[in-house]
Amino acid sequence: xxxxxxxxxxxxxxxxxxxxxxxxxxxxxxxxxxxxxxxxxxxxxxxxxxxxxxxxxxxxxxxxxxxxxxxxxxxxxxxxxxxxxxxxxxxxxxxxxxxxxxxxxxxxxxxxxxxxxxxxxxxxxxxxxxxxxxxxxxxxxxxxxxxxxxxxxxxxxxxxxxxxxxxxxxxxxxxxxxxxxxxxxxxxxxxxxxxxxxxxxxxxxxxxxxxxxxxxxxxxxxxxxxxxxxxxxxxxxxxxxxxxxxxxxxxxxxxxxxxxxxxxxxxxxxxxxxxxxxxxxxxxxxxxxxxxxxxxxxxxxxxxxxxxxxxxxxxxxxxxxxxxxxxxxxxxxxxxxxxxxxxxxxxxxxxxxxxxxxxxxxx
Ligand code: ARG
Numbered sequence: 001x002x003x004x005x006x007x008x009x010x011x012x013x014x015x016x017x018x019x020x021x022x023x024x025x026x027x028x029x030x031x032x033x034x035x036x037x038x039x040x041x042x043x044x045x046x047x048x049x050x051x052x053x054x055x056x057x058x059x060x061x062x063x064x065x066x067x068x069x070x071x072x073x074x075x076x077x078x079x080x081x082x083x084x085x086x087x088x089x090x091x092x093x094x095x096x097x098x099x100x101x102x103x104x105x106x107x108x109x110x111x112x113x114x115x116x117x118x119x120x121x122x123x124x125x126x127x128x129x130x131x132x133x134x135x136x137x138x139x140x141x142x143x144x145x146x147x148x149x150x151x152x153x154x155x156x157x158x159x160x161x162x163x164x165x166x167x168x169x170x171x172x173x174x175x176x177x178x179x180x181x182x183x184x185x186x187x188x189x190x191x192x193x194x195x196x197x198x199x200x201x202x203x204x205x206x207x208x209x210x211x212x213x214x215x216x217x218x219x220x221x222x223x224x225x226x227x228x229x230x231x232x233x234x235x236x237x238x239x240x241x242x243x244x245x246x247x248x249x250x251x252x253x254x255x256x257x258x259x260x261x262x263x264x265x266x267x268x269x270x271x272x273x274x275x276x277x278x279x280x281x282x283x284x285x286x287x288x289x290x291x292x293x294x295x296x297x298x299x300x301x302x303x304x305x306x307x308x309x310x311x312x313x314x315x316x317x318x319x320x321x322x323x324x325x326x327x328x329x330x331x332x333x334x335x336x337x338x339x340x341x342x343x344x345x346x347x348x349x350x351x352x353x354x355x356x357x358x359x360x361x362x363x
Contacts, residue, residue, distance in 0.1 A: 022049030022058030062133035064264035092270030095342035106240030120234030139210025149259035160217030280339030292329035
């Protein structure tokens with residue numbers, strides 16, 4: 001594709017798919033002002049949005065410095081997605097202090113002790129390219145580094161557990177049946193090689209090499225290796241107490257930080273992630289809860305989505321991105337904001353929002 005053809009395609013997408021933020025913010029003059037190597041780099045970043053016109057974002061960073069290098073193109077997309085005006089300065093702040101706000105849903109209603117809680121953060125090691133630009137050797141080398149860190153966690157009674165690799169021929173390799181079992185248990189990530197957004201970006205390349213998952217002994221602290229980001233570090237628990245969940249993640253994350261080379265960060269965008277939607281805290285906190293009243297027993301999410309939006313929450317089915325509601329109105333709710341909000345603010349928003357939806361459900 002010549003630059004002229006590419007630009008023409010982007011204009012077509014801009015008309016037909018107004019939601020595609022890459023097409024919405026593509027700046028022809030800026031693109032043409034770049035030298036050839038830079039143009040090629042930018043093309044690779046936005047290719048996913050050109051090949052997938054229905055993209056919401058339509059770009060994945062390939063290297064940790066892309067957000068600074070290509071800021072004239074990426075910053076407006078980031079602001080648009082995260083709802084930050086052009087005049088507002090972006091400076092990601094962090095706050096992991098649970099002390100000030102008790103966030104125990106079980107204290108509101110004992111039935112809320114049943115909810116399944118999950119919080120994950122995305123992290124990328126600064127000395128490697130991001131997953132879209134890694135070669136097979138780099139994927140395997142990164143997995144090796146991570147596995148060494150997990151070996152230390154496994155020795156620690158507070159973590160224990162095991163590392164499961166799906167890289168063919170490695171020491172911790174699990175078979176297909178065990179992999180499927182872990183996917184069904186909502187622990188392991190799905191086969192990325194069927195995701196067209198990730199494919200075009202190169203993020204799912206060399207599948208399943210360099211991929212795996214650490215699970216703690218209590219199965220409440222997990223780390224994905226080689227998915228959309230180098231590492232997806234998460235805590236999952238039942239019980240309704242979001243602060244306990246949050247602390248589990250904080251401590252595990254701190255241990256890993258000490259055991260691994262420095263993670264990529266930016267003063268503006270916080271934690272550097274492949275997808276611009278995850279920048280900032282890089283955190284997704286969610287609850288799986290049953291809201292049969294607000295969803296007509298899981299058949300219709302329209303009303304719930306509308307109510308949730310006013311609370312700053314996004315709703316999806318319990319089966320993950322793009323899924324429908326499960327049996328009995330089982331849905332996944334999660335604060336939408338990532339950039340410009342601290343970790344604790346995200347947690348607080350989830351707690352307040354879940355409490356408000358629960359009150360509506362039972363009104
Ligand atoms: N690349 C897709 C798009 O632009 C997904 C964006 C958000 N989801 C994600 N898993 N990063 O629509």
